[in-house]
Amino acid sequence: MFPDLRNQGGDMELRFFEIYRNPEYLWLLAEGVTLSALVTLAGAILGFAMAACLAVTRYERIPVLHWIAAAYVDFIRNTPLIVQLFFVAFGLPQLLGYVWPFWAHAVLALTLNFSAYFAEILRAGFQTVDAGQHDAARALGLPRFVRFFKIVLPQSIAQMFASLNSQFIFLFLTTGVISEIGVRDLTFAGLYIDSRTFRSFEVFITLTVLYILVSLAFKGLMRLVEKRAFRWKGAR
Template identity: 70%
Template sequence: MELRFFEIYRNPDYIWLLVEGAGASALITAGSGALGFIMALVLAGVRFGKIPVLGHIAAAYIEFIRNTPLIVQLFFVAFGLPMLLGYQWPFWAHAVLALTLNFSAYFSEILRAGFTTVATGQIEAARALGVPGWLVFVKIVLPQAVARMFPSLNSQFIFLFLTTGVISEIGVRDLTQAGMFIDSRTFRSFEVFFTLTVIYILLALSFKFFLTQVQRHLFKWQVAR
């Protein structure tokens, strides 16, 4: 078998497609991860606080998302919701919404597990001093839970990033779609998908490095322990 990587690298259009696709994959994943984390905080907080009705709705939502394939969620958001609600967004916006919903369910369970690790003595002491319940959650429970579960959130984010290649199925010009386009023109499948593998690994390592630095700066007191 003769490897002919030069058929990819010698064409500047193919190089640009890969760069553009990698950038799109990274930006969509980062945006979805940030929005998903914010949504996860709300979901985990509702469940941790055992708020009537809302807690059950949040639990049902999380179970629904975690027990359905991402590709099904993606198609529903991209094609089902526009038909039901009568709107149309760009493909990348549909991808961001679907990934945000997906990320939020997984992140919320990690955060909820982190909430349970906070010593009840600290919570009871704060309440005995008359600190409002929401302030106890924000100032005592949340910082410790996020700090302790940050490595798990980091790993879950990287795992979910590696599944985002499915957004190419709805027409998003991400890294996977760029590779498929190049493959359809060069018929060098091994070379193309080997190249994609390397790029995905580099992106995953970049995300991991960035998130590790964020952890060290935000939670110095936890890292030092």
């Protein structure tokens, strides 16, 4: 009644050469890796700056603004990235009447997404600073602004750097959704090659390896940044 499929799996032939022998496909993959990495870095840098503002607003409990910041963080963290991406790419241009390239929409969506997650990590880091250090800074007569940027912020970032790094890598691995709006990222390149070669297994194995390599490169870069920026942490 049913066909015998027991020996069919052994007949599968892997044909990676259809990818690496084609200059067009290699260029698409290189372009995709570069764009994915640059869009992620841009979103992370802008998102971190925005996250710092959000975290400070909530930590200092600035009237009214800290409620707005809390609502924003909860909204972003409880909606899928792809929904945020579609809203930024198709909803905002209609509401505000502007035209941007799709990669710019992707950067904006990632910035908004990164900012909410980074803000919560930073806020948790602010709360780890010992109260005695606040008291000592006040006893020295340091202004509130100086206390925060000279004492609280550096220690918080150093304390939570591993969490920020892990969240950054995780969000990089989810950026494949930007291909849904036509951004020629790594996932877009893989889907294009798959549609031409019909070698899905080989294509997605290649994408997996490339995503792993970029993630490892980012981890190495972040480890170097941590060692250079927080030398005092290891000396304590």
